[in-house]
Amino acid sequence: MPFNEKTMAQLQALYLLGATDMDYNKERTKMKMYHSLSNDVDRKRIKDISLSCFLAFSMVRTPGDVAACHINVKPQHITIYIAKNKKDEKDVILANTIKEFVFAPNARALGFSAFGKKYLEIMVKFCPGKIHTLATAVKSGGLHYKTIGKTTSKPVKDLAAIIKRLEEIPISPNAGTAAVAKEKEANEQRKGGQNLLQFAGKYKGDIGKAIVSALKMILVNIENAHKDPKCLYYASYAAHMIGTAKISNDLLEAVLDNKKTGVTDRLLPALVKFGRYFRGSERLHRQTGSCLQAAGQNPRVDIKWVESQQSSVTMRHSAEDIIVETFRDNNPVPLSNRILADLKSIAKPLEENWRHKMNLIVHCEILLIKHLKETAKLKGGEIGISKGSCGACYNMVNGYNLYDNDEWIVHSNHGNHYLVLPSGHKEVDERAANHIAEELHALISAHLKLQRNAESADLPSDGDASDYQEESFRTGEDFYAAVQAMGLD
Numbered sequence: 009m010p011f012n013e014k015t016m017a018q019l020q021a022l023y024l025l026g027a028t029d030m031d032y033n034k035e036r037t038k039m040k041m042y043h044s045l046s047n048d049v050d051r052k053r054i055k056d057i058s059l060s061c062f063l064a065f066s067m068v069r070t071p072g073d074v075a076a077c078h079i080n081v082k083p084q085h086i087t088i089y090i091a092k093n094k095k096d097e098k099d100v101i102l103a104n105t106i107k108e109f110v111f112a113p114n115a116r117a118l119g120f121s122a123f124g125k126k127y128l129e130i131m132v133k134f135c136p137g138k139i140h141t142l143a144t145a146v147k148s149g150g151l152h153y154k155t156i157g158k159t160t161s162k163p164v165k166d167l168a169a170i171i172k173r174l175e176e177i178p179i180s181p182n183a184g185t186a187a188v189a190k191e192k193e194a195n196e197q198r199k200g201g202q203n204l205l206q207f208a209g210k211y212k213g214d215i216g217k218a219i220v221s222a223l224k225m226i227l228v229n230i231e232n233a234h235k236d237p238k239c240l241y242y243a244s245y246a247a248h249m250i251g252t253a254k255i256s257n258d259l260l261e262a263v264l265d266n267k268k269t270g271v272t273d274r275l276l277p278a279l280v281k282f283g284r285y286f287r288g289s290e291r292l293h294r295q296t297g298s299c300l301q302a303a304g305q306n307p308r309v310d311i312k313w314v315e316s317q318q319s320s321v322t323m324r325h326s327a328e329d330i331i332v333e334t335f336r337d338n339n340p341v342p343l344s345n346r347i348l349a350d351l352k353s354i355a356k357p358l359e360e361n362w363r364h365k366m367n368l369i370v371h372c373e374i375l376l377i378k379h380l381k382e383t384a385k386l387k388g389g390e391i392g393i394s395k396g397s398c399g400a401c402y403n404m405v406n407g408y409n410l411y412d413n414d415e416w417i418v419h420s421n422h423g424n425h426y427l428v429l430p431s432g433h434k435e436v437d438e439r440a441a442n443h444i445a446e447e448l449h450a451l452i453s454a455h456l457k458l459q460r461n462a463e464s465a466d467l468p469s470d471g472d473a474s475d476y477q478e479e480s481f482r483t484g485e486d487f488y489a490a491v492q493a494m495g496l497d
């Protein structure tokens with residue numbers, strides 16, 4: 009199936025269907041978007057590309073924006089390729105400032121903490137909006153604030169309330185010891201965990217007290233993190249420790265009511281994101297060092313920008329069209345009137361937010377790969393992105409690897425689908441389009457199943473949604489619809 013306007017409408021349906029509350033049997037049920045892809049990524053490779061990822065992350069000045077980076081190291085010459093969907097003059101100045109600082113030979117001479125603080129100064133100067141938003145999100149513990157139409161996910165409890173709760177129900181020091189032993193046994197100890205253990209040593213090994221103290225440190229410093237690099241450094245260090253350590257994850261989940269506080273769903277991911285400043289600057293120091301070493305004495309360092317591509321798209325499909333059409337495409341059996349009615353009721357809540365005209369872009373990682381292939385004549389490499397790829401782009405990257413024998417690696421994939429323009433590579437786009445159609449069909453089937461279970465709560469279970477369309481006809485009207493659809497009436 010070609011990647012055309014229909015595919016874009018399917019992407020829109022996937023996005024809205026995955027994010028809209030549906031009312032089945034008076035119980036509001038939210039179907040999660042399909043995250044079938046998000047486990048595809050080879051986690052071991054993520055660390056390999058953290059330099060380009062972190063540069064991409066640093067290039068985002070305001071939240072919501074996305075950047076992709078690739079670093080090409082040749083003898084005497086390093087090229088940093090940057091693709092950014094919204095680029096202005098400040099981005100150019102920021103990129104040059106980062107380049108001048110981190111690739112300067114004398115930056116190596118600085119110890120890590122001096123380097124880290126200088127780097128954070130650059131971030132505080134250029135990206136205060138991003139840091140402020142992150143800080144606010146961590147403070148309230150709800151980073152994933154999403155508004156689609158009337159559906160707004162609620163923020164979790166305030167960080168101060170979490171600290172208060174932890175003080176009321178202290179984590180027993182024994183629980184900490186048990187968690188550490190378990191972690192050591194599983195050989196899962198991460199850098200954050202090591203830092204936390206060292207920190208807990210100051211509290212005679214009481215992990216609970218250490219966690220509370222680190223959370224307080226975040227709370228106190230977060231207010232000024234967007235103004236003062238020192239505060240950003242403190243809050244980020246503590247956030248990295250709490251957010252990435254398995255010990256704190258396990259203990260917080262056990263002590264706090266996860267349903268009410270959303271501690272593992274929201275607070276910890278928010279902390280991990282915030283903590284990236286600390287961890288990232290540390291890695292930046294080390295990895296730019298090895299990059300410079302690989303390039304030899306005083307190499308030239310260039311930045312190449314990739315121009316964004318956008319286009320205005322008018323969607324002729326309605327939500328109903330696309331839901332019915334996608335379901336029909338994947339089911340050889342004609343649709344009964346009842347199923348048609350069910351499909352219409354699934355599509356109805358989407359109509360309100362359905363956009364018929366919109367400006368779409370080629371996402372930055374695809375933009376970057378296209379440029380690297382066409383202009384730099386590269387056949388593979390590590391593509392750093394400031395956040396994971398969407399489902400469509402991840403499939404496109406795999407498409408390049410499959411059809412052109414390329415070797416591109418993206419650092420992660422969040423599995424969600426956003427509206428995106430095709431790459432322009434026929435096979436690559438076909439692969440993405442097929443995948444999108446399959447995902448949407450699976451999601452519609454899952455909704456049908458829920459809807460049906462709600463309708464016939466008093467009837468025996470009907471099994472899989474996949475046999476839904478092959479059921480026996482309930483009424484003569486249903487049967488007649490099938491006869492009609494086959495042109496036999």
Ligand SMILES: [Zn+2]
Binds near residue numbers: 371397400428
């Ligand atoms: Zn994408």
